[in-house]
Amino acid sequence: MSRTDLGMPTFPQAARVSTKDAGLRANLTHATHTIRAKRAAAVAELPDWPRLRAAGAAVKDHTLRHLDHYLLQLEQAVTQAGGTVHWATTAEEANRITADIIKATGETEVVKVKSMATQETGLNEALAHHGITAYETDLAELIVQLGDDKPSHILVPAIHKNRTEIRDIFTRTMAAWGRPAPDDLHDTPAELAEAARLHLREKFLRAKVAVSGANFMIAETGTLVVVESEGNGRMCLTLPDTLISIVGIEKTIPTFRDLDILLQTLPRSSTAERMNPYTTMWTGTTPHDGPRNFHLVLLDNGRTDTLADTTGRQALRCIRCSACLNVCPVYERAGGHAYGSAYPGPIGAILTPQLRGTSTPLDASLPYASTLCGACYDVCPVAIDIPEILVHLRERVADQKDGHRAERTAMKAATWLLDHPAALSATERAASATRRLHPNRLPVPGPGKAWSDARDLPDVAAESFRAGWKKARGARTGTGTGTGTGTNEPKHDKDKDTPR
Amino acid sequence: MTQPAPSTSPGTPTSPETPSSRDIILARIRAALSDVPRTPGPPDTSGIPRDYLQAHVPDDDPTALTDLLAAHLTDYRAHVHRTTTGRLPQVLAELLATRRTRTTVIPPELPREWLARTTGITHTTDHPHLTATQLDGIDTVITGCALAIAETGTLVLDAGPDQGRRILTLVPDHHVCVVRAPQQIVASVPRALPHLDPTRPLTWISGPSATSDIELSRVEGVHGPRTLDVILVSA
Numbered sequence: 091m092s093r094t095d096l097g098m099p100t101f102p103q104a105a106r107v108s109t110k111d112a113g114l115r116a117n118l119t120h121a122t123h124t125i126r127a128k129r130a131a132a133v134a135e136l137p138d139w140p141r142l143r144a145a146g147a148a149v150k151d152h153t154l155r156h157l158d159h160y161l162l163q164l165e166q167a168v169t170q171a172g173g174t175v176h177w178a179t180t181a182e183e184a185n186r187i188t189a190d191i192i193k194a195t196g197e198t199e200v201v202k203v204k205s206m207a208t209q210e211t212g213l214n215e216a217l218a219h220h221g222i223t224a225y226e227t228d229l230a231e232l233i234v235q236l237g238d239d240k241p242s243h244i245l246v247p248a249i250h251k252n253r254t255e256i257r258d259i260f261t262r263t264m265a266a267w268g269r270p271a272p273d274d275l276h277d278t279p280a281e282l283a284e285a286a287r288l289h290l291r292e293k294f295l296r297a298k299v300a301v302s303g304a305n306f307m308i309a310e311t312g313t314l315v316v317v318e319s320e321g322n323g324r325m326c327l328t329l330p331d332t333l334i335s336i337v338g339i340e341k342t343i344p345t346f347r348d349l350d351i352l353l354q355t356l357p358r359s360s361t362a363e364r365m366n367p368y369t370t371m372w373t374g375t376t377p378h379d380g381p382r383n384f385h386l387v388l389l390d391n392g393r394t395d396t397l398a399d400t401t402g403r404q405a406l407r408c409i410r411c412s413a414c415l416n417v418c419p420v421y422e423r424a425g426g427h428a429y430g431s432a433y434p435g436p437i438g439a440i441l442t443p444q445l446r447g448t449s450t451p452l453d454a455s456l457p458y459a460s461t462l463c464g465a466c467y468d469v470c471p472v473a474i475d476i477p478e479i480l481v482h483l484r485e486r487v488a489d490q491k492d493g494h495r496a497e498r499t500a501m502k503a504a505t506w507l508l509d510h511p512a513a514l515s516a517t518e519r520a521a522s523a524t525r526r527l528h529p530n531r532l533p534v535p536g537p538g539k540a541w542s543d544a545r546d547l548p549d550v551a552a553e554s555f556r557a558g559w560k561k562a563r564g565a566r567t568g569t570g571t572g573t574g575t576g577t578n579e580p581k582h583d584k585d586k587d588t589p590r
Numbered sequence: 591m592t593q594p595a596p597s598t599s600p601g602t603p604t605s606p607e608t609p610s611s612r613d614i615i616l617a618r619i620r621a622a623l624s625d626v627p628r629t630p631g632p633p634d635t636s637g638i639p640r641d642y643l644q645a646h647v648p649d650d651d652p653t654a655l656t657d658l659l660a661a662h663l664t665d666y667r668a669h670v671h672r673t674t675t676g677r678l679p680q681v682l683a684e685l686l687a688t689r690r691t692r693t694t695v696i697p698p699e700l701p702r703e704w705l706a707r708t709t710g711i712t713h714t715t716d717h718p719h720l721t722a723t724q725l726d727g728i729d730t731v732i733t734g735c736a737l738a739i740a741e742t743g744t745l746v747l748d749a750g751p752d753q754g755r756r757i758l759t760l761v762p763d764h765h766v767c768v769v770r771a772p773q774q775i776v777a778s779v780p781r782a783l784p785h786l787d788p789t790r791p792l793t794w795i796s797g798p799s800a801t802s803d804i805e806l807s808r809v810e811g812v813h814g815p816r817t818l819d820v821i822l823v824s825a
Binding site: 120121138141145152155158161171228229230248253286290308311313321328345347365367368369370371372378379380388395398 | 619623625643666723739743755756791792793794795796797801804806807809813
């Protein structure tokens with residue numbers, strides 16, 4: 091990924107700021123809880139959901155395990171259908187190819203379908219360096235672009251903004267980008283959507299070049315699939331003369347038939363709908379219908395590195411539904427910006443460090459942006475075991491030379507303590523005795539500071555669990571019931587076993 | 591992370607010394623998949639489980655499928671009307687009057703008899719040179735469809751002669767879609783795909799254009815038609 095924001099704070103630092111933003115947390119809590127409930131209802135309509143989930147995982151895994159074959163098949167089919175296929179090893183290369191195609195048309199403006207791949211490559215900024223203005227046309231992306239902001243959710247990029255904030259952005263900035271917002275614009279969603287419609291329609295009607303991503307690419311036929319709601323996708327995919335689609339190589343599926351799985355699981359997982367309002371499928375070019383020139387840019391940008399990791403490669407199954415974001419307790423509190431990449435939430439916590447590597451402090455912190463509660467795995471429509479990959483990546487980070495030395499030290503200390511029961515007991519007794527003196531946070535200097543600063547210490551119990559257990563058992567049986575480990579309690583008497 | 595490799599611009603001839611990005615990516619994939627046994631010939635897809643349901647509703651009951659399609663279209667704020675072939679021209683004329691339609695665009699092979707009862711309305715037959723700006727000035731588009739999916743409330747258009755170019759059902763603010771019920775209705779997505787040709791441009795429509803981008807409140811109509819009327823026509 092090109093946008094390795096070196097100045098970006100690590101996840102704990104960013105989260106410490108964002109979790110204190112009450113407005114952000116209120117917007118996020120409302121949104122994630124709403125969609126969480128709706129998704130569960132939509133999924134419950136399909137009694138074969140576990141089988142669809144297994145089939146979706148199997149299709150994606152199969153494709154990944156034979157990716158070279160399917161990409162070559164895809165290239166041939168797209169080319170035969172009148173399209174041109176380009177291959178890009180990096181974000182920079184994808185952006186350069188795209189800029190070259192646009193320059194060849196003589197245009198300096200393009201309309202864009204919301205696309206995670208182009209966010210990942212930082213396409214808009216790259217095109218700006220070439221004097222090309224890219225207009226985002228998804229309503230949420232428009233809000234983000236006009237607000238000079240960054241997306242914070244895969245599906246609802248402006249989820250962190252409420253209606254009043256959106257009204258203010260439109261009123262303040264629309265005029266500089268094109269048709270101004272209507273006078274006395276109110277903050278009802280209907281009026282805001284109408285303002286966006288009017289603002290963007292003039293752009294659609296004059297656009298000559300469009301840029302998109304794709305949800306799926308069908309190797310067998312060379313067909314690309316885009317699912318969306320608003321119709322901005324259809325506008326971009328249909329009206330301009332030239333269409334450039336930048337798509338990660340992992341979006342390939344073998345056959346048209348395979349869509350019958352993914353078109354059932356994607357909409358219900360993402361927007362909690364039986365089907366999204368619009369799905370567009372196109373194969374190369376069609377005379378008199380849609381763009382005359384079609385370019386497909388196949389993007390690697392770290393995907394082959396991810397593929398090489400036999401545990402982590404399952405992250406490439408991701409169909410970008412965002413269900414994992416909406417159930418994640420960490421995402422709900424920290425917000426999407428804290429993850430510092432195009433991919434926030436649990437999927438971002440595993441995908442970003444694999445695509446970009448874990449050499450920056452931010453990327454090394456992402457595998458820790460989780461409680462490992464497993465909710466993300468439960469909702470994933472392609473059964474990506476996100477907790478497994480998180481733990482796997484934590485190992486990778488911990489093994490890094492300059493990685494989490496403090497964690498290794500702490501784990502060594504804990505291991506020693508657990509191997510020495512008397513010391514453990516003594517430590518517990520000491521902790522209990524001094525509990526009222528404990529600070530809320532550990533004033534740790536050095537490498538542990540980042541960890542301790544972001545966490546309140548739990549209250550220490552008045553007595554250790556083991557001490558309490560002994561007492562409780564003793565009260566009921568009239569004897570001590572210590573299990574013997576490192577204590578001087580009498581052994582448990584079998585004849586006086588506790589009645590059940 | 592692997593170091594970025596030298597790359598080539600599109601169309602640049604490659605020499606053995608400078609492998610193309612295509613070669614690099616394919617080589618990286620093959621190296622990454624060293625754990626996967628390679629066999630000659632196309633990959634074996636027989637291991638993919640296909641034991642999911644082909645439909646979630648009984649698909650031998652045409653009346654029930656028509657009702658379900660109507661219910662699910664309505665659920666997503668499409669307006670559903672039901673009539674017979676004989677009454678279709680009258681129903682269509684009344685509907686256009688209700689929506690205050692003055693101008694329509696129609697695909698070249700939309701059955702003309704459908705329009706027999708419309709009066710005072712200008713019908714423009716689509717042709718390849720009709721531009722988006724011209725279509726923007728037209729009130730209503732009337733089309734047929736390739737098929738409809740009951741479970742998901744979806745209309746599928748495949749640019750057939752009674753549907754025309756994709757742009758037609760996109761730019762005008764009002765879309766009237768005629769579905770022959772029950773012949774054109776299938777139960778589910780798995781039932782729909784075998785009837786469709788993926789190499790034709792396909793547009794799947796489930797309710798009118800909508801957004802949930804502002805506080806997840808659903809608003810009908812952003813860029814596509816804000817009003818979708820579906821007429822289910824039985825013999």
